[in-house]
Amino acid sequence: MTQYLDLRHILAMQEVLIEKYGGLKGIRNLHLLESAIAQPQQSAFGEDVFKDIPSKASAYAFYLSENQPFIDGNKRIATAATVTFLRLNGYDLKADEKQLYEIIMKLAKSRSLERISPPGSGKIASKNGKRKVNLAFEGSAAGRALKKVPF
Numbered sequence: 001m002t003q004y005l006d007l008r009h010i011l012a013m014q015e016v017l018i019e020k021y022g023g024l025k026g027i028r029n030l031h032l033l034e035s036a037i038a039q040p041q042q043s044a045f046g047e048d049v050f051k052d053i054p055s056k057a058s059a060y061a062f063y064l065s066e067n068q069p070f071i072d073g074n075k076r077i078a079t080a081a082t083v084t085f086l087r088l089n090g091y092d093l094k095a096d097e098k099q100l101y102e103i104i105m106k107l108a109k110s111r112s113l114e115r116i117s118p119p120g121s122g123k124i125a126s127k128n129g130k131r132k133v134n135l136a137f138e139g140s141a142a143g144r145a146l147k148k149v150p151f
Contacts, residue, residue, distance in 0.1 A: 064077055075108055
């Protein structure tokens with residue numbers, strides 16, 4: 001069963017990220033935040049819009065970045081939410097920090113949810129260390145700050 005993030009998880013992560021990396025605290029628009037968090041669970045005609053864990057992770061990344069729900073740190077929270085969601089669902093990241101940074105910056109500039117892969121590397125996450133997958137977006141060093149976040 002897929003484990004999703006909810007508002008309390010995102011708010012706790014944002015607090016940790018702002019404390020660790022700096023920035024302005026606060027939510028710019030709660031409705032945009034709730035919308036972004038709900039996107040990975042969307043369905044149409046009885047079928048999930050985002051059919052697998054990597055595409056659901058991509059939805060967290062894209063919509064948290066695109067909606068800009070926080071005053072500061074929107075790309076960081078998009079990254080952290082994606083990393084956390086992948087880990088909660090048994091995926092390990094295989095990309096280095098530079099690749100992850102490039103992915104989030106491409107995503108933030110693209111303004112559309114499309115497959116974005118790091119240069120020279122298509123395999124950046126694996127399920128239980130066995131199956132490798134291509135992800136549209138992955139997290140960054142922000143994941144290290146998440147040890148404090150209760151789930």
